[in-house]
Amino acid sequence: MIVIRLALQSLRARWLTALLSxxxxxxxxxxxxxxxKVRTGARQSFADTISGTDLIxxxxxxxxxxxxxxxxxxxxxxxxxxxxxxxxxxELPDVAWSVPMSLGDSHQGFRVLGTTPEFFTHYxxxxxxxxxxxxxxxFSDVFDAVLGADVAAQLGYEIADxxxxxxxxxxxxxxxxxxxxxxxxxxxxxxxxxxDRTVLVGLGAIEAIHxxxxxGAPVPGQNVSAADVRAMDLTPDSITAMLxxxxxxxxxxxxxxxxxxxxAEPLSxxxxxxxxxxxxxxxxVAETALAAVSAMVVVTALIGMVTMILTTLNERRREMAxxxxxxxxxxxxxxxxxxxxxxxxxxxxxxxxxxxxxAIAFLRPWIDRAYGLNLPLSVPTWWELTTLCGIxxxxxxxxxxxxxxxxxxxxxxxxxxxx
Amino acid sequence: MRFSWPGSPRFTLDIKxxxxxxxxxxxxxxxxxxxxxxxxxxxxxxxxxxxxxxDILGTDIGRVAGGARDRFRAEHFGIIFQMFNLLPYATVIDxxxxxxxxxxxxxxxxxxxxxxxxxxxxxxxxxxxxxxxIGGLRASSLSVGQQQRVAAARALIGRPEIVIADEPTSSxxxxxxxxxxxxxxxxxxxxxxxxxxxxxxxxxxELFNRSVRLDEIAKIERSRA
Numbered sequence: 001m002i003v004i005r006l007a008l009q010s011l012r013a014r015w016l017t018a019l020l021s022x023x024x025x026x027x028x029x030x031x032x033x034x035x036x037k038v039r040t041g042a043r044q045s046f047a048d049t050i051s052g053t054d055l056i057x058x059x060x061x062x063x064x065x066x067x068x069x070x071x072x073x074x075x076x077x078x079x080x081x082x083x084x085x086x087x088x089x090x091e092l093p094d095v096a097w098s099v100p101m102s103l104g105d106s107h108q109g110f111r112v113l114g115t116t117p118e119f120f121t122h123y124x125x126x127x128x129x130x131x132x133x134x135x136x137x138x139f140s141d142v143f144d145a146v147l148g149a150d151v152a153a154q155l156g157y158e159i160a161d162x163x164x165x166x167x168x169x170x171x172x173x174x175x176x177x178x179x180x181x182x183x184x185x186x187x188x189x190x191x192x193x194x195x196d197r198t199v200l201v202g203l204g205a206i207e208a209i210h211x212x213x214x215x216g217a218p219v220p221g222q223n224v225s226a227a228d229v230r231a232m233d234l235t236p237d238s239i240t241a242m243l244x245x246x247x248x249x250x251x252x253x254x255x256x257x258x259x260x261x262x263x264a265e266p267l268s269x270x271x272x273x274x275x276x277x278x279x280x281x282x283x284x285v286a287e288t289a290l291a292a293v294s295a296m297v298v299v300t301a302l303i304g305m306v307t308m309i310l311t312t313l314n315e316r317r318r319e320m321a322x323x324x325x326x327x328x329x330x331x332x333x334x335x336x337x338x339x340x341x342x343x344x345x346x347x348x349x350x351x352x353x354x355x356x357x358x359a360i361a362f363l364r365p366w367i368d369r370a371y372g373l374n375l376p377l378s379v380p381t382w383w384e385l386t387t388l389c390g391i392x393x394x395x396x397x398x399x400x401x402x403x404x405x406x407x408x409x410x411x412x413x414x415x416x417x418x419x
Numbered sequence: 420m421r422f423s424w425p426g427s428p429r430f431t432l433d434i435k436x437x438x439x440x441x442x443x444x445x446x447x448x449x450x451x452x453x454x455x456x457x458x459x460x461x462x463x464x465x466x467x468x469x470x471x472x473x474d475i476l477g478t479d480i481g482r483v484a485g486g487a488r489d490r491f492r493a494e495h496f497g498i499i500f501q502m503f504n505l506l507p508y509a510t511v512i513d514x515x516x517x518x519x520x521x522x523x524x525x526x527x528x529x530x531x532x533x534x535x536x537x538x539x540x541x542x543x544x545x546x547x548x549x550x551x552x553i554g555g556l557r558a559s560s561l562s563v564g565q566q567q568r569v570a571a572a573r574a575l576i577g578r579p580e581i582v583i584a585d586e587p588t589s590s591x592x593x594x595x596x597x598x599x600x601x602x603x604x605x606x607x608x609x610x611x612x613x614x615x616x617x618x619x620x621x622x623x624x625e626l627f628n629r630s631v632r633l634d635e636i637a638k639i640e641r642s643r644a
Contacts, residue, residue, distance in 0.1 A: 010508050323517075325465075326573070327490060327522060329485065
């Protein structure tokens with residue numbers, strides 16, 4: 001009791017250095033917890049990229065690769081799947097819905113996805129959140145386009161603007177589909193998923209802009225006007241991938257096997273959740289590095305605090321001798337310094353946690369909007385609590401170093417200290 | 420009784436026999452570095468002799484285990500240093516009350532007459548300090564002379580049997596030395612405490628009813644190990 005009061009009074013007398021130590025610990029704790037929050041938030045956002053879809057089907061390849069090009073729009077499909085296969089899989093008895101996806105073109109570096117309007121109702125993310133329109137509506141005409149939030153924001157497009165789709169995937173396109181411009185009919189709300197960076201058009205549109213092309217280049221002399229194209233049959237020969245929803249999740253493995261053993265062409269069906277897990281395993285090394293760095297920052301802050309206490313030790317030799325003279329045992333002296341360190345650490349931990357939660361509470365909507373990162377303002381997890389307790393204990397133990405020095409000195413000095 | 424400080428150069432204090440009666444006021448005289456403070460540390464049980472015994476109030480303090488020795492010191496001793504007696508960050512009142520946190524008996528002694536804070540104020544007033552004005556100040560804001568009086572109040576609170584003073588007046592001028600000692604005598608007398616004070620200043624001897632030169636009772640050896 002007296003130990004705590006003395007430690008408090010002693011700290012109050014050295015409030016500036018004490019405050020700086022507390023702040024250093026607070027910021028390090030904030031960093032450690034913040035990294036953990038972002039880590040779990042990022043993992044969650046990542047896992048939430050696509051939900052509600054039971055299977056993704058594409059040309060035979062690895063699960064991660066299929067996921068990367070169909071959902072994250074990274075890399076290319078090794079091969080396409082035929083429209084024939086799409087129809088057959090879509091008509092399997094277990095299949096509730098299916099959405100075709102056709103990739104391969106881009107607009108100023110943003111991928112263009114050819115799909116059907118069902119995409120807007122079946123693609124969901126973060127649990128069961130669905131795509132919604134910030135402005136306008138889904139495409140209805142062949143040459144209508146819907147823009148992801150980032151596309152519209154970065155390129156400054158608005159409803160009814162006209163855009164030209166470039167052939168291929170480069171940000172500067174040497175060949176474009178300038179003869180068939182698109183009209184922006186809708187802009188999506190920010191989702192924090194790759195949809196934000198996608199231009200969505202109808203499946204028929206992809207067919208339409210390539211109708212007078214062969215082997216990746218326009219055929220000279222053959223120019224079909226946009227008006228003429230509308231009259232044509234725009235059913236594609238092939239698509240890149242398809243999203244499949246099943247009537248019952250129990251059928252997942254049955255349908256997956258049926259697709260994998262599909263005789264007409266080599267196809268793969270993947271479970272998005274499993275593939276996301278696999279992909280996160282690859283990305284996850286970075287999160288371990290981050291966690292290690294922030295743990296080291298905490299250690300640094302604790303060392304700083306011990307240094308602060310150590311530097312005051314010499315001027316406090318007298319204090320120790322006084323305490324001994326009024327009957328304090330060396331153990332009380334030890335306890336005084338260790339308690340001081342413990343209280344500094346505790347204050348730092350509490351302040352750091354408070355700062356972080358305040359920061360999350362204030363910045364949460366902004367972080368979600370800017371980075372698509374949903375940081376839940378939840379009660380501290382078990383991991384967080386044990387870590388915080390661990391830090392306080394570590395601070396207390398670190399305080400034993402100067403405390404033990406003071407203890408040794410107070411034994412040797414007796415009352416004969418000269419200051 | 421024989422005691423050596425550990426380390427080098429070796430300093431050894433060797434006393435055949437020395438005794439102080441209850442309620443006596445004894446002045447121990449000796450030059451600086453002559454083992455006076457060592458003797459006080461031994462009496463207060465902060466260090467223990469390697470050989471022989473130190474009998475205090477019927478207890479051989481050298482044989483008492485560390486924790487119990489600290490408690491014994493808290494119960495029976497009031498100690499005044501040469502200077503820097505107070506915890507600079509604590510208030511004057513808290514400094515005076517400090518021993519009561521470690522000694523139940525002295526707390527009980529005080530509480531028989533009122534609250535500890537009242538007793539602290541009474542002692543401060545008796546020692547010529549305006550307790551109402553300075554009681555709540557931090558100890559570091561007082562002058563050296565005032566600090567020594569606060570230290571005396573701390574040594575006296577709860578009526579310990581023995582008050583030990585290690586050159587308490589060396590930082591005061593001649594006039595204030597006398598004043599301080601008279602107040603100290605008055606209060607130790609009122610508390611019925613024994614006062615053992617060490618000093619190098621022989622002129623103080625006339626104020627004590629007994630004065631002893633340390634080199635008359637002790638043999639001091641210095642050797643390089």
